[in-house]
Amino acid sequence: MATTTETAGSNAQRERRRRILDATIALADTGGFDAVQMRAVADNADVALGTLYRYFPSKIHLLVTALGREFERAEAQSRTRAVPGDTPHQRVMHVLGVTTTALQKQPQLTEALTRAFMFADASVADEIHLVGIKLTAMITHAIDGTDEAREPTTEDMAIVRVIGDVWLSALMGWVTGRTSADDVTKSMDVAVKLLLR
């Protein structure tokens, strides 16, 4: 793999970067989007405010990058095992259900990361794209069900895109307190039923 942002720079720099992202996640987990204050992140990560801004040009970049790291972790884990369920619908719902449950356990963190994702503009396109790829991989893997990666068809990809859209929208409703976590699962179920038939 080519040298990416994660592995660039000196040891000390990689350490700083890790501390910053750890502090970000910790603060987000405690108090959500509003608790991720740049001064607090800098303090907790033991770097100066200016340094924080040298590593991440905005709060949104910071949070979306943190989201990418979490997503990467989740997707890597999901990749290791086959998804239970007899039909694509069941398997997709299984993955979505597991994920939703996980998100429910850390509502503040979910709120912070989702808000950042929604607010991100073109300057964060790369990080957003990474998240999209990971999500697509997870759902495609679920439709497939096997350990082996298969080349998804055009229709598969379209379906996955729509599922991702519905998911984001449902998540948005949940993190903004307009709907319940149950509603997320329900609307996913309806959408998946419509799409995988």
Next chain:
Amino acid sequence: MATTTETAGSNAQRERRRRILDATIALADTGGFDAVQMRAVADNADVALGTLYRYFPSKIHLLVTALGREFERAEAQSRTRAVPGDTPHQRVMHVLGVTTTALQKQPQLTEALTRAFMFADASVADEIHLVGIKLTAMITHAIDGTDEAREPTTEDMAIVRVIGDVWLSALMGWVTGRTSADDVTKSMDVAVKLLLR
């Protein structure tokens, strides 16, 4: 109709409210979300900052209310005529196409209103709900195609919900500069094809 927020208060108050919303739209149309600064809105509407906050408790409330007003206008207009097209798919795409074209002509305004919608939390639930109702009405009317309103089936409503979700997601990609307006139309087309078959 019961006395709603729009018609409550004295003449002078209704006038102030209208001036505020007009100033909001004008600023949004010029410079998008960032240009809608509370001090600028107050100045342009000839009210004090404190008064602005008495009418709308936050910038998000202000923008989402303005969005509701615009949506109401659009839906009222769409209600007056039958939608052209021979199939539900064609008719829905016609409505979405017309709407997307309209939004493209005022990209800054679209950006401001969409961002506000995405950022809105539970305290704006009423205004959000109004927008949802209007959108649902427009798409249901398009599926139907006739002048007469028909009671939508459960499946209709589910489909309309999913279409709305995909639309929001596509719009989000567009207003944040990650995708083109063409992409919006394309992804709507794919989603509608998947759903209305």
Next chain:
DNA sequence: TCCAAATCTAGAACGTGTTTCAATCATACC
């Protein structure tokens, strides 16, 4: 018409994201 209550105004002030700057520190190269 007059008064009490509500509303409006002008402006200061606060919090947090972001920028800037001078001084200090670390690193790489001679």
Next chain:
DNA sequence: GGTATGATTGAAACACGTTCTAGATTTGGA
């Protein structure tokens, strides 16, 4: 080892959403 270059620090300053206050104005009822 010495030095140039870049990174880091600490702190101040700015922008904009939001809150607050004291006084002026408007409104609605007696």
